[in-house]
Amino acid sequence: MAGTEPGGWSGLWQGRTRVAALDPADRGLAYGDGLFETMRAHAGTLPWWPRHRARLAAGAARLGIPLPDEALLDAALGEALARVPGGVVKLVLTRGAATRGYAPGPEAPPTLWLTASPSLPPAASRPLVVDLLEVRLGVQPMLAGIKHLNRLEQVLGAAEAARRGLDEGLMADAEGRLTAGTRGNLLLRTDGRWWTPALDHAGIAGTVRGLLLSEWTPPGGLRVDTLAIDRLDRIEAVLLVNALRGILPAGRLGARALDPDPPGLDTARAALAAAHPAFREP
Amino acid sequence: MAGTEPGGWSGLWQGRTRVAALDPADRGLAYGDGLFETMRAHAGTLPWWPRHRARLAAGAARLGIPLPDEALLDAALGEALARVPGGVVKLVLTRGAATRGYAPGPEAPPTLWLTASPSLPPAASRPLVVDLLEVRLGVQPMLAGIKHLNRLEQVLGAAEAARRGLDEGLMADAEGRLTAGTRGNLLLRTDGRWWTPALDHAGIAGTVRGLLLSEWTPPGGLRVDTLAIDRLDRIEAVLLVNALRGILPAGRLGARALDPDPPGLDTARAALAAAHPAFREP
Numbered sequence: 186m187a188g189t190e191p192g193g194w195s196g197l198w199q200g201r202t203r204v205a206a207l208d209p210a211d212r213g214l215a216y217g218d219g220l221f222e223t224m225r226a227h228a229g230t231l232p233w234w235p236r237h238r239a240r241l242a243a244g245a246a247r248l249g250i251p252l253p254d255e256a257l258l259d260a261a262l263g264e265a266l267a268r269v270p271g272g273v274v275k276l277v278l279t280r281g282a283a284t285r286g287y288a289p290g291p292e293a294p295p296t297l298w299l300t301a302s303p304s305l306p307p308a309a310s311r312p313l314v315v316d317l318l319e320v321r322l323g324v325q326p327m328l329a330g331i332k333h334l335n336r337l338e339q340v341l342g343a344a345e346a347a348r349r350g351l352d353e354g355l356m357a358d359a360e361g362r363l364t365a366g367t368r369g370n371l372l373l374r375t376d377g378r379w380w381t382p383a384l385d386h387a388g389i390a391g392t393v394r395g396l397l398l399s400e401w402t403p404p405g406g407l408r409v410d411t412l413a414i415d416r417l418d419r420i421e422a423v424l425l426v427n428a429l430r431g432i433l434p435a436g437r438l439g440a441r442a443l444d445p446d447p448p449g450l451d452t453a454r455a456a457l458a459a460a461h462p463a464f465r466e467p
Numbered sequence: 468m469a470g471t472e473p474g475g476w477s478g479l480w481q482g483r484t485r486v487a488a489l490d491p492a493d494r495g496l497a498y499g500d501g502l503f504e505t506m507r508a509h510a511g512t513l514p515w516w517p518r519h520r521a522r523l524a525a526g527a528a529r530l531g532i533p534l535p536d537e538a539l540l541d542a543a544l545g546e547a548l549a550r551v552p553g554g555v556v557k558l559v560l561t562r563g564a565a566t567r568g569y570a571p572g573p574e575a576p577p578t579l580w581l582t583a584s585p586s587l588p589p590a591a592s593r594p595l596v597v598d599l600l601e602v603r604l605g606v607q608p609m610l611a612g613i614k615h616l617n618r619l620e621q622v623l624g625a626a627e628a629a630r631r632g633l634d635e636g637l638m639a640d641a642e643g644r645l646t647a648g649t650r651g652n653l654l655l656r657t658d659g660r661w662w663t664p665a666l667d668h669a670g671i672a673g674t675v676r677g678l679l680l681s682e683w684t685p686p687g688g689l690r691v692d693t694l695a696i697d698r699l700d701r702i703e704a705v706l707l708v709n710a711l712r713g714i715l716p717a718g719r720l721g722a723r724a725l726d727p728d729p730p731g732l733d734t735a736r737a738a739l740a741a742a743h744p745a746f747r748e749p
Contacts, residue, residue, distance in 0.1 A: 189491060190492075195491040197491070205488060206487060206488030206489065207488065207489045207496070209471060209477045209479070209580060209582045210472075210582065211496075212622075213496050214489070214493075214495050214496045214559065214561075214580075214616070215503070215559070215616070215618070216499075216616065216617075216618035216619060216621070216622050217498075217499030217616055217617050217618060217619055218618070218619060218622050221497070248619075248622075248623075249626065277496065277497070279496075286588070286625065286650060287618065287621040287622045287624070287625035287649055287650055288622075288625035288626055288628070288629045288649075289622065289625075289626055298491060298496075300491045300492065306568070320609060321607070323605025323606055323607040323641070324605055324606065324641045325603070325605040325620065325641070327602060327620075327623055328619060328620075328623075333619055334496070334497070334498065334499055334619075335498075335499050335617035335618070335619045336497070336498035336499060336500070336569065336617070337498060337499055337500060337530070337610060337615055337616075337617045338607065338610075339498070339569040340494075340498050340500050340530075340569045340570075340571065341530075341609055341610075342569070343568065343569035343570035343571075344531065344570055344571055346570070347570045359605070359606045359607070359641070367569055367570075368568060368569055
């Protein structure tokens with residue numbers, strides 16, 4: 186298929202029918218009317234598929250998009266993993282082809298597009314340099330938490346971070362709550378305790394964040410909380426987490442040094458490694 | 468090309484190269500990282516192309532996406548109009564294929580996808596029934612006004628309008644300012660004078676709105692203003708305007724009747740007809 190990188194693979198379905206090209210009227214392209222998951226494959230498996238599938242199902246329910254048939258999805262993922270046993274598998278699910286106009290039509294079969302790539306994002310060789318971005322996340326409770334295809338705010342945020350020479354940018358919502366990185370969730374340490382921002386106004390509920398909320402029990406626990414951006418001075422440590430790169434500590438927040446090896450980092454990494462073999466230390 | 472309706476046409480380019488299928492890594496699908504224009508064709512011409520092109524250029528500058536080569540764009544539009552002289556031409560411009568991750572890469576050629584259809588949206592046979600929607604528009608000044616591909620809020624809004632049996636839904640932003648319809652701009656009459664909502668927090672700056680701001684001079688003029696949704700009772704008349712359907716008056720706002728033939732509607736329609744032959748009365 187056009188554009189697949191060397192060693193990569195791609196498969197596209199409209200409903201149950203495999204097709205060669207995306208319909209020009211697909212609502213995924215027209216409106217971002219769909220969802221995605223980016224998953225780390227290991228030894229021909231997707232160890233976190235149940236977590237990704239649960240978020241996909243939650244997003245599909247929120248947007249009113251039918252999930253692909255289970256057998257079709259299993260076969261498609263099986264084909265992806267047979268071709269690319271280790272690396273990254275990306276799943277895009279859209280509401281399918283539009284009749285015309287924003288209102289969802291009743292009958293279009295959803296579009297499923299899987300791509301698999303053997304290449305992984307480069308490992309971080311040192312603690313990240315992060316800072317608060319100017320770009321904000323709009324407040325939209327109806328879309329908060331799910332991994333939908335409307336990601337221009339992250340694109341603008343990542344562009345700002347690159348322009349400023351940051352390894353990652355911290356994004357606040359329009360009402361000034363620290364919410365997320367451009368490409369991952371935040372674990373924050375203030376007053377000697379760990380917490381992660383609430384995601385009911387903006388942001389994406391990530392799989393590593395979900396795993397650590399249920400599996401990681403540092404002293405004092407891991408709670409969900411909120412911090413206004415005029416109190417960033419309280420932050421002692423920042424961990425960026427996502428499903429491709431795992432847990433990345435930050436060493437600097439703007440002009441201020443952070444603890445790059447804060448208490449609990451080792452047990453968080455152990456919880457991650459216990460749940461996904463790709464994150465076991467070599 | 469797959470999915471084009473009978474009598475329709477579609478052409479896809481990556482940079483200067485015509486291609487048969489969208490790259491699976493196209494950022495338009497992955498992130499909604501692009502722009503669109505939906506244009507009414509008439510007798511083999513696009514009478515408002517300069518207006519659509521100006522908005523496309525403004526959006527491309529805002530997002531940092533290069534515009535297609537002028538000669539390529541002219542040739543592509545010429546081919547669309549030769550195949551479909553009357554109807555709707557849709558243009559999608561994306562940042563092209565991603566390497567990986569949200570940050571724009573430097574070198575991918577932009578994607579241009581044109582589709583043309585001879586069918587028009589059905590004419591409105593009576594004044595529209597409209598009401599304020601529960602779905603709000605997130606406040607995002609960096610994206611306000613441009614016609615980008617992140618349109619899930621309009622999708623959710625149009626779904627709510629359809630569910631409630633409305634012809635069109637009125638959308639406020641997250642801070643309570645009345646902003647737009649789901650598929651067009653608003654002209655509102657309060658205290659005997661016409662105005663249209665400011666679009667610096669949310670919304671799309673439409674071509675008909677732009678035309679009327681420069682060409683329509685009702686008694687008292689047409690100004691840009693703001694109204695909080697707790698003062699909807701002040702509204703005497705509502706016109707929904709867009710480039711496909713022109714000017715559509717509303718006859719009802721929630722439980723309240725509106726003037727479906729308010730003072731100035733005739734001169735607004737005359738201004739529209741003078742600017743685009745497709746909107747001349749038969």
